Amino acid sequence: MDDDGMRAWLLAPDDPVRSKVAIDVLASRGLDVVSTARSDLPGVLITRAEQCEPGIVSELSHNGRCRVVVVVVGDPVADPWELLGAGASDVLQWSSNGVETMHTVAARIHRWFQVDRLARADPVTSRMIGQSPAWMSALRWLVEVARYSDASVLVTGESGTGKELAARLVHALDPQRRKGKFVVVDCTTIMASLSGPELFGHERGAFTGAHIARRGAFAEADGGVLFLDEIGELPPSLQPELLRVLQERTFKAIGSQKWERTDFRLVCATNQDLGALEQAGRFRRDLLFRLSAATVRLPSLRERVDDIPLLAKHFLGQLVTDPTPALDPAVERLLLSRAYPGNVRELRQLITQIAIRHVGGPLITAGMLPDEERTTELCPLARPDGLAESVRQALEAGLDLRTLKSTVAELAVTSALTASGGNVIQAARRLGVTARALQLRRAERTRDDTRT
Ligand SMILES: Nc1ncnc2c1ncn2[C@@H]1O[C@H](COP(=O)(O)OP(=O)(O)OP(=O)(O)O)[C@@H](O)[C@H]1O
Numbered sequence: 001m002d003d004d005g006m007r008a009w010l011l012a013p014d015d016p017v018r019s020k021v022a023i024d025v026l027a028s029r030g031l032d033v034v035s036t037a038r039s040d041l042p043g044v045l046i047t048r049a050e051q052c053e054p055g056i057v058s059e060l061s062h063n064g065r066c067r068v069v070v071v072v073v074g075d076p077v078a079d080p081w082e083l084l085g086a087g088a089s090d091v092l093q094w095s096s097n098g099v100e101t102m103h104t105v106a107a108r109i110h111r112w113f114q115v116d117r118l119a120r121a122d123p124v125t126s127r128m129i130g131q132s133p134a135w136m137s138a139l140r141w142l143v144e145v146a147r148y149s150d151a152s153v154l155v156t157g158e159s160g161t162g163k164e165l166a167a168r169l170v171h172a173l174d175p176q177r178r179k180g181k182f183v184v185v186d187c188t189t190i191m192a193s194l195s196g197p198e199l200f201g202h203e204r205g206a207f208t209g210a211h212i213a214r215r216g217a218f219a220e221a222d223g224g225v226l227f228l229d230e231i232g233e234l235p236p237s238l239q240p241e242l243l244r245v246l247q248e249r250t251f252k253a254i255g256s257q258k259w260e261r262t263d264f265r266l267v268c269a270t271n272q273d274l275g276a277l278e279q280a281g282r283f284r285r286d287l288l289f290r291l292s293a294a295t296v297r298l299p300s301l302r303e304r305v306d307d308i309p310l311l312a313k314h315f316l317g318q319l320v321t322d323p324t325p326a327l328d329p330a331v332e333r334l335l336l337s338r339a340y341p342g343n344v345r346e347l348r349q350l351i352t353q354i355a356i357r358h359v360g361g362p363l364i365t366a367g368m369l370p371d372e373e374r375t376t377e378l379c380p381l382a383r384p385d386g387l388a389e390s391v392r393q394a395l396e397a398g399l400d401l402r403t404l405k406s407t408v409a410e411l412a413v414t415s416a417l418t419a420s421g422g423n424v425i426q427a428a429r430r431l432g433v434t435a436r437a438l439q440l441r442r443a444e445r446t447r448d449d450t451r452t
Helices: 016-028 054-064 080-086 099-121 133-148 163-173 236-248 274-279 285-291 301-319 329-337 343-357 371-378 387-396 401-419 424-431 435-451
Strands: 007-011 032-034 044-048 067-072 090-093 153-156 182-186 225-229 250-252 259-261 265-270 294-297
Touching: 016 032, 016 099, 044 099, 054 067, 054 080, 067 080, 067 099, 080 090, 090 099, 099 133, 133 153, 133 163, 133 294, 133 301, 153 163, 163 182, 163 225, 163 265, 236 250, 236 285, 274 285, 301 329, 301 343, 329 343, 387 401, 401 424, 401 435, 424 435
Parallel strands: 007 032, 007 044, 044 067, 067 090, 153 265, 153 294, 182 225, 225 265
Antiparallel strands: 250 259
């Protein structure tokens, strides 16, 4: 969506009367309506329920390409959840003359434009790097939830996808909560044997080792955001306690008789499937409902490969300045082709290792890669179009393992000799064999060749 053209696309060719109401109301709210399909998708498609199928909604709304509002005229649709599940942003009943409905739609559209603007250009959101559709879609939802609601947020995603960063963003974007603290508790560090002093705080002498009184996270986060990382690891004994605090907004420090009030916004993160934990009886269902009022799923780096160069340059810019070197195409190729089980964190660590090896100069070259990475870059085995593919084709053509092995070995010997200008000692060193072994091999080969 571009800022100047807040465009909605109205798909209602057979309904001139309602279309007019819709266009008039949207135009009165500063929205530009196009009524015929154009090649570029507008920000919002407004369509009547009869004119859209879940499949189309799903395709249009995939990765936030376009927001789809479905207006229902007459009898309510049998299953609005089917449309919402397919990705529709809203399903609304057409009120008697439609004016009220269209004002609601206009208000929603204005909100989405604000969210998009924040997601694209705000100094806070620009700390979270990425432009791929999968990333932008998650970021837009995160911004909407953070800025326009006070609900608890559950951030899910694989390890290293930026869940803590997302939680910090909720704090920074919440107009009320950002005045308070951002308090982090890693639930893996909460001891199941104790009754949660990290959360509740404790009085002096409340348990062995409690030499002084200490405030807990519930008190610290008052007025701000409490971030419970790895929430799936919260000991079962503390789950009802947390639920109670969320409902009553009061708690007692361990060893204290006094109820204290607290008012924080809760953000939790997990890389586990909480639904599965709940099924297995390890996570309370009522707590799960409470925590997941708004769930934001962060995509893995596999789902946002397009963002890798951008992230790499961002991290490099943080580590090497004046001037930040560019990435040689071979390095960029490697970064794009390798796997990142540890997601953005792993990419960041790799860039740190590269930055350490950079001793000046305008370019990051393959020589600055850590050894294990260089092997991947230089050995075509790992590349889908490399040796693996040739081997597959050779096997298909009927070559057996013995022939394959000797062919590859011969290729390696020839390349090493060529690279060393025929110097057997250097070539042998390169191949990791003794010069004698290489000479014997060559002699054998010559014998074979003369026999055939
Ligand atoms: N979109 C992003 N832009 C910039 N940096 C990012 C982004 N996503 C993650 N990072 C960086 O990657 C690292 C890991 O991020 P973070 O700790 O938020 O991940 P996580 O999902 O909470 O990981 P874990 O599940 O292991 O706790 C951090 O250094 C963070 O700053």
